[in-house]
Amino acid sequence: MFVVLSVLNSDLADAFAGRGEATMALVPTGALLGRQLARPGYEHRGITDWNDRSELARVARELAPMRIQSVVAGDAWCAKPAAELRGLLGLQDDSVPDVLWATDKYLVKQRVAGAGIPVAPSRAVDSVTEISEVGAELGWPIVVKPRRGGGGLYVQLVRDPSHLAQLESDGAFSEPDGLPEILYSLGLGNGLDQSPGGILVEGAVExxxxxxxxxxxxxxxxxxxxxxxxxxxxxxxxxxxxxxxxxxxxxxxxxxxxxxxxxxxxxxxxxxxxxxxxxxxxxxxxxxxxxxxxxxxxxxxxxxxxxxxxxxxxxxxxxxxxxxxxxxxxxxxxxxxxxxxxxxxxxxxxxxxxxxxxxxxxxxxxxxxxxxxxxxxxxxxxxxxxxxxxxxxxxxxxxxxxxxxxxxxxxxxxxxxxxxxxxxx
CATH class of the missing domain: 3.30.470.20 (ATP-grasp fold, B domain)
Incomplete structure (x- = not known):
């Protein structure tokens, strides 16, 4: 059986099922019913929080008695949990630290820059309160975004300290209104300060x-x-x-x-x-x-x-x-x-x-x-x-x-x- 982890699309699970392979899709609990109704040809199971190691361990225990051939990320959001689940099932073909390098924007930039490839200067911080200090270090304007994932959430071009203060006052880094339930499974629904992995601050490039x-x-x-x-x-x-x-x-x-x-x-x-x-x-x-x-x-x-x-x-x-x-x-x-x-x-x-x-x-x-x-x-x-x-x-x-x-x-x-x-x- 192939287990495909996906947040917002079913293309890869559809590909496995279309080949006649036994397929299971692991999706956010908030999307479970809709996916089951839309794609009844293969099994679906839900997960509440992709970042919760104990929940991934629960999924691994449920999958352990099955003959799992591979666990695959159906979108970039799921690369890290897919790697962790492979490890829990003894199917590891790439280490979680290596996957972290490829899913963390700051670590990617450090490795790429270390190979002599040009990137914008960047710093990693844990809180919105640290952004101003980094802006002074890198030079304004700066770009602020989550270190992992995001899909455009919380990304802001910040001109100067007063603009940063205005953005904070306007709620630019707070929980957006009307965010679908499934995105809370990614840890993206509680504001930039609570986003998994922290915050990336980059020097803005024209x-x-x-x-x-x-x-x-x-x-x-x-x-x-x-x-x-x-x-x-x-x-x-x-x-x-x-x-x-x-x-x-x-x-x-x-x-x-x-x-x-x-x-x-x-x-x-x-x-x-x-x-x-x-x-x-x-x-x-x-x-x-x-x-x-x-x-x-x-x-x-x-x-x-x-x-x-x-x-x-x-x-x-x-x-x-x-x-x-x-x-x-x-x-x-x-x-x-x-x-x-x-x-x-x-x-x-x-x-x-x-x-x-x-x-x-x-x-x-x-x-x-x-x-x-x-x-x-x-x-x-x-x-x-x-x-x-x-x-x-x-x-x-x-x-x-x-x-x-x-x-x-x-x-x-x-x-x-x-x-x-x-x-x-």
Whole structure:
């Protein structure tokens, strides 16, 4: 049996079940009933707190009599508990300390920087009260975020001490309103001070372009290294609560070559021999390139869909192959078209009217549309999913054409809601 831990999506569990494998999904208790109803083809069990070692021990005791072949993280949120559960079951194939390196933003930056790869300067703190001192040390402005996970929660660009005080007064680092119950299982629901692993403070970089790269290795053999460019810097999109998106680049273009080189170097620094990783990189106004973030495991579903449309790669199947220690069989689509996606960001609240998807699919280059709704995790930004973002995938003869088509189609998709704020600030 394969046990898949996931917070907000079921893609990987679906992949195992689709192969006829005995599959069990371990999900937040708050999502258990919905997952059972939506996917009756395999077993589901609930967990209240992914960070509670005693609860993981309980799960291990329940699983011990079964023939468990592997325990796999279905999203980045679950990498650490999946590793801990493998250890409790005697299935350990990577140590918890190594997984901690790959799931803790501060530790990742330390290891990557130690290999001579440029990153923004950063410090780790335990409390919001320590942020001002670090800001004075690094120099204002700074970026504040949880060390582990977060998906955009509590991320703030802080201009100076007075702005920090204003953000605290406005509740920017306090528990957001309307947070779904399932996120409390991650320890993210009680404010930044209580987030697992502590707080990361970084020197802010004036980002001109931001990129991502998807790298897959099997026993040191590179199977693919695919670069993409975000439509706009992620921090800007998060802070301004606007949609995001990205475009796959010509892998031989100058920017793509730099992105791929830095991604491979970061993977080497992290000791990745087998696995799928997602690296985010940025080019600043000073012309310097920096590695921004790094995470392993099954990628965000919207990125997975982007690769499927462009190259015909089923990433859920690929990650399932890796979990069974098989060399993934990848057949590349040789079409030369470029693919881009863009998100549709409605206001929070109950939807009362929306543009029909059929009219959006009539726009030039549109391949697929995903209607705005509250549902499973489909993006790289948790706030987009909580607000029910929709997505448009477009093709073009060049990356720029695909990007402009996706942005135009997303902008034309109108969604009206009765305002129900998620944030308290």
């Amino acid at each position: 980002v001109v372009e931001e990129y991502h790269c998807e790298l897959l290795r099997y026993q040191d053999r590179e199977l693919f290294c695919v670069p993409g460019r975000y439509l706009q810097p992620r921090l800007f999109a998060s802070l301004h609560e606007v949609g995001s998106g990205s475009t796959l680049l010509d892998p031989e273009s100058a920017d793509a070559l730099t992105v791929r080189e830095l991604t491979r170097a970061a993977a080497d620094a992290m000791g990745i021999r087998t696995g799928a990783i997602h690296v985010e990189l940025m080019r600043g106004s000073d012309g310097a390139w920096r590695v921004g973030s790094f995470r392993g495991g099954y990628p965000d579903p919207v990125i997975a869909r982007l690769l499927a449309l462009r190259y015909g790669v089923d990433l859920a199947s690929v990650v399932a192959d890796l979990a069974t220690m098989q060399l993934p069989e990848i057949t590349w689509n040789s079409e030369s078209r470029s693919i881009s996606w863009a998100s549709v960001m409605p206001a929070n609240g109950r939807r009362i009217a929306a543009t029909v998807p059929e009219s959006i699919r009539a726009w030039p280059g549109v391949l697929e549309t995903v209607p705005p709704m509250r549902g499973e995790h489909r993006s790289t930004d948790l706030w987009e999913d909580l607000r029910g973002a929709g997505y448009v995938f477009c093709a073009g003869s060049t990356p720029d054409e695909a990007e402009s088509r996706a942005a135009a189609a997303a902008a034309a998709w109108r969604v009206s809601r009765i305002r129900m704020p998620l944030r308290s600030h």
